[in-house]
Structures are given as C-alpha cells and as structure tokens.
Amino acid sequence: MRFGQSIKTKLIIGFMGVMLPIVVYMLINNMYAKTIVREKVSETYRNTLDIFGGQMDHNLEEINEYLYQMSVLDSDVGLLTSFPMDSDWYMLTKVQIDSKLNRDVGVYSLLDSIFVYHERDIIFGTDNAVYEDARQIIKQNMVQMTKDEQAQHNDPETWEVKYDERIPGHYFLINFIEVRDGLYVGGIIRVMDLERLLAIQWSDGDIGNNGIYLRDGNQSAQALTEQAPRLLNGQPAAGAEALNSVVDPDTKQSYLVLNRNSSLANIAYRVLVPEQTLLKSLIFFQNAALLAPFGFLLLLGIYLLFMRNMLFKPLRELMLGMKKIAIGQLDVRLAAKQSGQSLEFAFLGNTFNKMAEQIKTLKIDVYEEQLRVKQGELRQLQAQINPHFYMNSLNIVYNLAALGDTESVKKMSLHLADYFRFIMRANRDMILLSEELDHIDNYITIQKMRFPDKLQFTYDVPEFVKNYKVAALTVQPFVENAIIHGFKNRRKPFIIHIGAETQKDGGFYLTITDNGTGFSEPVLEQLQRKIPLTEGETSRLGIMNVIHRLQLIYGERAAITFKNIEEGGAAVTIRFPVGEEELIANV
Template sequence: MRLQKNRFTIYPKLLLGFLIAILPVYMLGIFLNHQVANSLREQILQSMQSNVKFYLSSLENEISKIDKFKRSLVVDEDLMTLGTIAPALSDNELRESILRLERKLTLLKDSSSYIAEVSFHIPLINKKIKPGTYEDGVPLDSLNQFRTKMQQQLSPLLWWDNKLLLSSYYPESAFSNRVPVFLIEIEIDQNMILKDLRNMVDQGEAIIFFNKDNKYISNNRLGDVSDEIHSLLTQKNSSSNDRAIIENKGKRYLVSLQRSPIYDFTLAIYTPESVIMRDFDKFNILFWVLFVLSILVIVMFSYWIFKTIRNPLRNMLIAFRKVEQGDLSIRISQVSNDEFLDLSDQFNKMVNQLQSLIQEVYEQQIRTQQSELKQLQSQINPHFLYNSFFILHQLIEFEDMDNARKFVGYLGDYFQFITRDAKSELRLSQEVKHSEAYVNIQSMRFGDRIRVNFEPIPEQYGLVHVPRLILQPIIENAFEYGLETKPSEGVLHITNFVRDHLLYIRFEDNGTLLTEEKLEHLSDMFGMNSVGLEITGILNVHRRLQIKFGRSAGLDVYRSDLGGLGVLMKIPLMEEDET
C-alpha cells in the first residue's frame, strides 16, 4: 500500500488504540505503586516509632531504678558519718565505715548492667570510695565545677568529661557555696546502651541526644549524617516525638525520634530508605521491565495485525482505482475465509451492478452528489464559522454569560436551519427567522459598528412557500462586501411592501466599496444565461426565485439612497396570500 505524506494509516491507529487501552492500566499501577511505597514508609516509620518509644521507656525505667537506689544512699548513715564527723572516729571505725560503703557501692553497681562505675567523693576524709577499693585525693575545684554544672540543668543526667553521669551531692541547696559534704557519682555505661540499641534496630543507627549541649551517643554505622539529625532535632525540640524523611548527600533516611521529658534527652533511629525499600525497588524495576515489554509486544502485535489487513486492502485499493479509471472488468479473489472474503464478494457484486447501470444510474448519482456538495459548500462559510466561535470564545473569556447563552442560541438556530435535511422549499416566516438569527450573530460580532433595521414581514405573507436560503445570502453579501470594512456607523435596512400582487423585500446598506463598474457588472450577471456558470451568492438566489415563480420574480440591484448596494427581491403572491 502506497502511503501518502501526513497520512494517518491503520498501523498508527492500531498502535495508538492499544496504547490508549493499556496506558490507563499502567498509570493506575504506577499510582498504586506510589501509594504502596508511601504506605510502606509510613508503616516502617510507625514501627520505628514504636521501637523508639519502647526502648526509651525501658531506658527511663532503668535509669529511674538506679536513681532511686542512689537517693537511698544519700541518707546512708555511714556516708553521713564519713562526710561530717570522720575526724572524731577511731581508725577502726573509719575503716569499718569505708568497708561498708564499698560493699554498698558493689551492690549498687551489680544491680544494673547500665552502671559502668560508681563512686563516693568525700572531701572531709579526702577519699574517693569505689566498689572494693578507695583512692586518696578529692579535687575540690573540679567538685565545685561539677556542682555548678548540675545546678544549671533540671535533668539528673549530666555529660561530664565525655561521661554520662547520674550524680547527687549533699547538701543540694543552690544558695550554699560551701564545699559539698559528699558527691555520689554513677557513670552510665554507654557501651551497654549502644549494645541495646544495636539489638533494637537491624539496619538503622540509634542516637541519644541531649538537648542542651547537643551531646550524643551513637553507633556510627551508616556514615556521618549527624548534622542533618541535629538540625531536625533543633527544629523539633519542643515536640515529644516525631518522624520524618530527610536527605543527606543524595540519600534519603527514615528518621523516628522521641524526647524524654524526665531526663531531657531524645532518642532517634534513622535508616537508609534504600535498605528498607530494597525489595520494593526490585518489584518496581520488574514493573517497569514488564511495562517496556508490554509496549514492545503491543508494537509487534499491532504490526502483525496491520500486515494481516494490509494485503487485502492493497488488492481492494488497486481494484477501486481501476474502477475509478473506468475498468469495470476487475474482480477481486480472496483466499482467506474471513471478513475480507465477504467484502471482496460484495465488491464484485457492486462492480457487476455498476457495469449494467453505469449509463443511467451511476452518472446521475455522481452529478447529484456534486451538486449537493457545492450547495453545502455555499451554505457554510468557514470564515463565518471561525468568526462565530471567536466571538463565543471572547464572550466566555470576559465571563459575559448572558450574551454567551444568547449567542449559542443564535448559532444553534442558524446551524439547525443550515444543516437539517429538509425540503428545498419552506415558508417565508421560517426563512425570516433564520435570517434574523444570522443578523443577531453578526450584530454581536460587530457591536455598535453596524446597525440593522429588520422590518417584520406581515403575518399573512409569512405563509408563502419560497426556496430555502433566499434572504441570508443577500444579508451576508451586504456584511462582507459593504459593511465589514466600515469602522463605525454602518447601516443595513431591510424593509418590505406589497404592490401589484408582488411582495417586495428591499435590502439597502451604506457601504463605500461599491463602484459603478461593480454595480454594472452585477446587473449584467442577472441578465446573462447562467447555464454552465457557477451560480453562487445573490445570483443563486435570483435564479432559484425565477425557477420557482417565473420571470416576474427575482432580484434587481441598484445604488441605494444610503450610498451602498440596494437589492430588491420580488416574490409573486397568490390572491389567497394577500387576504
């Protein structure tokens, strides 16, 4: 089959049809994939949030238990004795008190795996007592600095010298500047916290943040994203919990965190999205592979269908061309038993009938079709159609809904009259109604530039049967060749009167383009024999009126009193029409 340039052939139609059918399914699949991915992220974040909340609660309970044990030691008798009246004790009593404190510290240390070290600092005896041992020397400057640091925060937990401490001193008065009687120092085991954090998450990184100094404990397993975590925590510092997705160095991380209001620190877990979504990404890749394969299958399947129908169509096209050239001896033979066999059989029958009726029927049908085509082409002016839709677009653009509705009504009436399959004759009242619709359309187009005075036809004359489209072509001619170029004050008068059993309809405009040469040429055309000429416009109206009513009917042209073209239409009346 010879393909013409810019021709939309069967193959692209088939391909486009299959793609239109399958693309919505894949678009829905893409949308569902996106929704599933979002749901999966949300579930993972909820799971991480649950883990954070659970471990935070466990950590708080453990620290709280240690804190209670510590508080019980603050009022311990031996500790008070050593801190206040130690010089009054004998050496034996002093040694016994120290040994009892060592045993109590041992019990405290063994009570929780989160305790790395525990000690008493007693300035009065200048000793630091640990489980099972003691050391001489208590640095008073460091002790005062430590106390000052504890007074500046609300949380009992304190970062000091890269250690996480749970401490108390006596007396705890913020107004006393004296050296503390004693200081209990419990170091929390950071390694144990990290161990529990590793057990809590499989592939994430857990961090304990302290809001004030931004100190943290971290198992640095996934690389340095601490700046982004710090920023997130700074922004969310006032909230008790949060979950989010952050980006760092081109990678996305799922972050879940929760703040402890008791101990003033925040626990966060963050996990690379690529690790969590690994299996889903594999599925997504398979989905796109399937999509590409489907497109390839559609392309090949469409081409196969195209080839299946191309050869029979080529043969039929060749046969039609031969018939077009006058060869009615052509016949189509089809091997395959399908719809093309029926089509070829019908083609052969058609050629047989054409061959027997070509002189009588076929030629007459061709002439009739050509005549109808010319009539339709003369009825619908593409320029008028474009202008009409442009006006409608402008009305809608400026939200002039009232005029837009009116304009659509006028267009509907106009094209209903133009395109309906009706008789060649109709009542004059119907013709007038159609012409009024056309005038209304043009009036909305030109606005105040052109004023049309359309005098009503008396009711009894509206019953006269006339050929279709005898008024509108004359009005259209006045607009296009007389009034369209006038910038303002355009006038078209349409009046009527009856004289000597004739209905006269007069069309007069004040256009400035009509020259004497054009007027003389138009008058000569009305007097010429139109056989063999292309009859269009007002000449068409003139000839159809004469065919219908005789030589007394038709059109006369003249220069109107307004200065433009004047057209006088004559329609004979029967006696019953005048009564």
C-alpha cells in the first residue's frame, strides 16, 4: 500500500491543514486576551477596593479620635461621676451630655449610637428608631465586655463585631474607651451601613457581588450581611495583595476574589467578580470571536469539497449496497476500482462483493435451520403446560373418590376426557380464540366440581374476535393461576372475567381479571420486570411459559402486563397482533 493513497493519511493531513491554523489562532488569542485583561481589570478593581477600605478605616479612626477627645477633654463627661446620681448637678450634666451625643451622632454618618456608660446609668444618642432597644443593646454588651478584668477591652482602637437580632442587619461594630472608675465612652456602627456604602461603590450586581465577612486571623469565618455571597464563607481572607479564584460547585463558573482587611476591626471587605465580567470589555476578543465562525465555515467548505470525492462518495455507495443487502436484494454488487479511489475502499468493495455472494448462498440453509430450532422450542414449551394440570386433575378425582361421590367422579371423568381431548388436539401452533375459550369453560366446570357455588366464569368477547387465531394454551394458564393463587377467601364467590378490546392497528387486547387476593408485591415486581420466578413459585410455570412462547412466536409485537386492581384482585392484559396467521402457521 502506497503511503499517499492511504485514507488515514489523507484524513490526518486534511484535518490538520484545515483545523490547525484555527486552533492555534484561537488558543493564542484566548490565552493572551484572558491573561492581559484579567490582570489589568483585576488590578483596577483591587485598587478601587483598597481605596474604599482605606476610607472606611479613616472613618473609624476619626470616630476613635472623637471618642478619645470626649473621654479626655469633655468636662461634662469628666465631672459626671463626681456628682451623686440623685443630685441636681448630676441631672444637669447628664442633660448636657445627652444633647451633645444626639448632636454628634448625626455628624458621623457611620455611627448608629454614641453612648456614655456606667453600670448604674446610660446616656446615649442614636439613630435607632426603637429607643429602648438601643439602650438594651448597649447595656447587655457593655456588661458582658467589662465583666471581668481579663475580658476587658484592652485596645481602644479596635472595633469588635457583635450580634443582636434587635439591630437592623443583626451585626454591628462596638468600641469604647474607659474614662475613669467604670465610666466608658463608646460608639456602635451597624455592619449593614458599611455594606450599603460598599454596594454603592461597586454597583452591586453590575460589576460583581460584594459583602463584609468576619475574620478569624486570615480565615473568613462567615458572611455578616445578607447580600454577601455564601460561596466565600470559610475561604481565606488574605490581604489586598492576594488574587484568588474560586469555582461555584453548582454553576461551575469561575470567580475572581478581591480582599481588603480592615486594620481597625476583625472584618474583611470582599468582592466576587465573575471571570466573564473581566472579559466583557475586550473588543479585540469579541471581534475575533465574531469573525472566527465565518473563517471556519469558509475553510470547512473547502475541506468538504476535498473530502467529497475522496471519502463521502465511496462511503455512500457502500452504505447503499449494505441497505439493499439488508432488505434482501442479494444480487447487488459494487463497481470495480475507480480512478483516484483509495486502496481501503477498493479492498472494502471487493470484500463486500464476495460476502454478498456468500450470503446469497447460505441464507436459505440458515433460515431453514432457524425455523427447525424455533419449532422445537415451541413444542418443548407447549409440552410443559400439560403435566402442570395433570396433577391438579388427579387430585380432584382423588378427593371426589375419597368422599364416595361416584356421580361426581363420573361427571368429572367426562369433563376430563373433553379437557385432555383438547390438549391432544392443541399440539397445533395456532387455534381459534373461540376454541381456547371453550377449553377454559371446560376447565372452570372441572374446578366448580371441586368448589361448588364458589366459582363464576364470564367473558365478553365479540364474535369476530373469537375467529382470530392465537397461540394454543395462551389464556388458560392465567385462569388456572388465578384460581390457585387468588382464590384464598372461600366465603365469597370467586369471579373470573375475560374481556376483549380491539385496536386501530388491527391487534386486540385480551384482559383476564378476578376478584381474588391479587399478586404479592415481590411476584408482581418480578412479572413486570420479566424476571424468572424463584423455585418456590413453580406453580406459576404456566405464566413464564406463555411469556416465553409469545416472545418466540410474535417477538416485540405481543406484550403482557400485570397489575393489581384497587378494589381487590388481579388483572392480566395480553396484546395479540393480528394479520400474522400465515407467517406463524409456517413456523
């Protein structure tokens, strides 16, 4: 085989010649664009976040300076504890302090409350709508934070994060400075207000998602605001110089994480920017992405034109020949080797022609052998049904004889003779449905002698349906199984009914119903899933026999369904295809 005529070589060269330039171009362009844009845009975002964090720290420093000046320079605060609490001087000083606090709380926009705290009294100014809630929040937190010497607030510049359901947003920052003798000056800032400023800075939802998180060292423990992405809970809260990425496990999207830790509180400002947002403004990348499909279509057209004569045309001829062989046209042959045809297709054509000749020769012998094997399987399966009823019939005769009922024995013998006469004639593959129904009626009559006044059998089958041919002994095993397994309550009559319903496609459904106990759950599941029954269910051999015979005779054109009736009892529906008599009669 010459190298240049190999179809494998031609495919590889053609594919590489068409796709390699596009792949290389797209990879280089994509890598360069993503790297440059990600670095530049993320640097801009990071600088913006640093400016915001620095401004917030500056605001906290100004508030700390205000608290410090009030604790040191404010004469009213310094003189407050020098007066008895029930004195007029104390009340006058308290009024003056309250006026200052309510004035100053509006000056510092971040402050929610400013307070002067003593274990016996609280003076505060607040923007909180619920005045009493603000008092209780200050009191409870100050009692806890000043309770013992080791837990005292040692760093006057550090704001601590606290939680209280009564304050909007639930989380807040608190800081205080001791004046003297258990007297403190402090302030409260709602974390929600910080998050509002962060959202304004970042146009929340447009650039990315942002939030404020509690820090435990360099670990972000949890989100402190409702809008904060929960994806960042527990993620490292490194400094502003770090550039991290996370992947959403649900959407599989990648995000850039920007961090800015506060130097005055154990919180971190964090922004989550989608990687797609970073590339949104890349004009070159967008233009290249728009032009790439048109270039690809042009190259693809050239490639397809080249492949048409080299690959597609010989493949189409080969497939057409296979389809003709599949529908029985065994005289089809492929043309001899053409000019420019690949060696592989020339080999396939010659092999196809030889195989078609062999198939034509062997088909008749193989078909006849398959018919003989299938006919033998049908005979074997049909023979298995007869011994199943023989034992039951002998038990009935034995019981009647043991009771000394000779008349019933005579009657039983006549019915058994008719029954076995049908069995002997039922070695035919196909019988009329009316013959099957007469046989079932004869079987029920035999069983009625065993259970007087306890069995009823009815059927509603149109006359023209009775003339359809069905596989012999297809319905009777289901009636027998209903009596054996469903007839448990002997106090009420056991009713078996057979109904027929025709279908538009020419087939018809035959349904056998009873009012017995129905199928047990394990047996019903096995029957529905067509799983062979266990050895303990050998009395149901007839059912599995019928299922197997229908598959051999009709294939997928026939079907059996099993179910339990809500009112009690079981239902078996058999679908018989019509118009197959001549085909089956030849089996």
